[in-house]
Amino acid sequence: MTLLHHIGRYTLLIKRAFARPEKHSIYYSRLIREMEVLGINSTGIVAIISFFMGAVITIQTAYNTESPLLPTYLIGLAARDSILLEFSSTIVALILAGKVGSNIASEIGTMRITEQIDALEIMGVNSAGYLILPKIIALMIFAPFLSVLSMMIGIFGGWIAGTAVGVVTTPDYIYGIQYAFIPYYITYSLIKSVVFAFIITTVSSYHGYFTRGGALEVGRSSTMAVVHSSVVILLFNLILTQLLLS
Amino acid sequence: MIEVRNINKSFDDQQILHDISVGFEQGKTNLIIGKSGSGKTVLLKCIVGLLGVDSGDIFYSGQCFTTMGNKKKKQMRQKFGMLFQGAALFDSLSVEENVRFKLDMFTTMSNAEKKERVNFCLTRVNLEGKNKLYPSELSGGMKKRVAIARAIVLNPRYLFCDEPNSGLDPQTAIMIDKLIKDITDDFNMTTIVNTHDLNSVMEIGEKVVFIHEGRKWWEGINKEVFDTQNRELNDFVFATRLVKQIRNTDESR
Numbered sequence A: 001m002t003l004l005h006h007i008g009r010y011t012l013l014i015k016r017a018f019a020r021p022e023k024h025s026i027y028y029s030r031l032i033r034e035m036e037v038l039g040i041n042s043t044g045i046v047a048i049i050s051f052f053m054g055a056v057i058t059i060q061t062a063y064n065t066e067s068p069l070l071p072t073y074l075i076g077l078a079a080r081d082s083i084l085l086e087f088s089s090t091i092v093a094l095i096l097a098g099k100v101g102s103n104i105a106s107e108i109g110t111m112r113i114t115e116q117i118d119a120l121e122i123m124g125v126n127s128a129g130y131l132i133l134p135k136i137i138a139l140m141i142f143a144p145f146l147s148v149l150s151m152m153i154g155i156f157g158g159w160i161a162g163t164a165v166g167v168v169t170t171p172d173y174i175y176g177i178q179y180a181f182i183p184y185y186i187t188y189s190l191i192k193s194v195v196f197a198f199i200i201t202t203v204s205s206y207h208g209y210f211t212r213g214g215a216l217e218v219g220r221s222s223t224m225a226v227v228h229s230s231v232v233i234l235l236f237n238l239i240l241t242q243l244l245l246s
Numbered sequence B: 001m002i003e004v005r006n007i008n009k010s011f012d013d014q015q016i017l018h019d020i021s022v023g024f025e026q027g028k029t030n031l032i033i034g035k036s037g038s039g040k041t042v043l044l045k046c047i048v049g050l051l052g053v054d055s056g057d058i059f060y061s062g063q064c065f066t067t068m069g070n071k072k073k074k075q076m077r078q079k080f081g082m083l084f085q086g087a088a089l090f091d092s093l094s095v096e097e098n099v100r101f102k103l104d105m106f107t108t109m110s111n112a113e114k115k116e117r118v119n120f121c122l123t124r125v126n127l128e129g130k131n132k133l134y135p136s137e138l139s140g141g142m143k144k145r146v147a148i149a150r151a152i153v154l155n156p157r158y159l160f161c162d163e164p165n166s167g168l169d170p171q172t173a174i175m176i177d178k179l180i181k182d183i184t185d186d187f188n189m190t191t192i193v194n195t196h197d198l199n200s201v202m203e204i205g206e207k208v209v210f211i212h213e214g215r216k217w218w219e220g221i222n223k224e225v226f227d228t229q230n231r232e233l234n235d236f237v238f239a240t241r242l243v244k245q246i247r248n249t250d251e252s253r
């Protein structure tokens, strides 16, 4: 199938997902559930990865800038900017694409092959809206929180590692992370995380929704969901960086 | 009344349904019978619009369903009840939530009313007290019965059942057949049942359509099924030794 075919079918599906809900209260309770499944259940992995990435970024920066001419507070500054600009939005989005994307695609794909989606349609329910919309909204609401969480834990991890290894002192690190701070970087990062949340949920739902066949194809859809979400995230990362930082 | 006019359906280049025209009458249990793979499920899915047809039309009480707009189609479907061959229960919902789904979605009933209605439907399929179980905790036959309860919860005008009693023991199968017949009579519904169970044919086949290799091969009522000269239908009906014996004893009498 051509790329154009996929884009067309994807657009139609997402348009259907945003149709007027049959009953708001049901969509609302689904939204709450999805926030838990997609959002809260991802905080653990985001926290752990952020901690270690923050630690590694700090130590690497320290060893790469080992020069008597450079003040050590630059370590804090460099670590902060890497975390704010790229790590807590893009890398976290890629991690979520793996965790949430495969979860969404396999859930919706299984519903497709066991005719649960047909059962919804036959009841007169808009299956795209009922299944996909709450996921999109839930992750778009939750992604900025995950992003902020990741920033805080990343910077914290950098501090722990930097001081433990002895490449930077606490006052220098703290001075560094405050030095020449540009608040817009946070806005930039949050905007990216919301866009990435939309990409992850819609691309994965698309792959799940159009699964054909059996259990094997569900597995394949789930892999495709992760791969395609990741590629689209990287593409949009480039576009957004150019748009927002230039 | 559901009218099917000249429908054709193919997958890729393999034609599954060939020019089928048939009427299904209101207030009656209409049976579609045929061998495994003959196209019963595909026909039923075309009738309810889950599969698009290549050509031909389907009319519900005179309204053309095939060309109907999406919004009207959705409204029409709220009057449908359908039982899928594999039950198609929602895995993430309990038995009670599955049955209650349409009530939540389309009615303004109070919780107490919903509960009463759910329990009533579960009792009709002999599943009282199983409200809190999840589909993964049910046997195949129990899933089927929950699916029937879910299909009838809003008293549909049109009921579609794809093999309602395959995988059930004879006693439960008869009970389900009787249930389908009863609610069809009670609410004057148009019911279409796919089956290859001859017992069902005898019990509830007020109108029987025999599908063979994607073509309508024969049409009539249950009594006639055993007297027909149609060779394919004969082969289908008298496939088992038991039925052959019944015929032979009938003839020798």
Ligand SMILES: Nc1ncnc2c1ncn2[C@@H]1O[C@H](COP(=O)(O)OP(=O)(O)OP(=O)(O)O)[C@@H](O)[C@H]1O
Residues within 6 Å of the ligand: B011, B016, B034, B035, B036, B037, B038, B039, B040, B041, B042, B043, B085, B196
């Ligand atoms: N989605 C599909 N894609 C391609 N071919 C299909 C599809 N669905 C059904 N078929 C084919 O259509 C034919 C009829 O299938 P159908 O499911 O209607 O049989 P059936 O009469 O319901 O059989 P059973 O009694 O075993 O349920 C089969 O040959 C099947 O391979």
Ligand SMILES: [Mg+2]
Residues within 6 Å of the ligand: B040, B041, B042, B085, B162
């Ligand atoms: Mg079938």
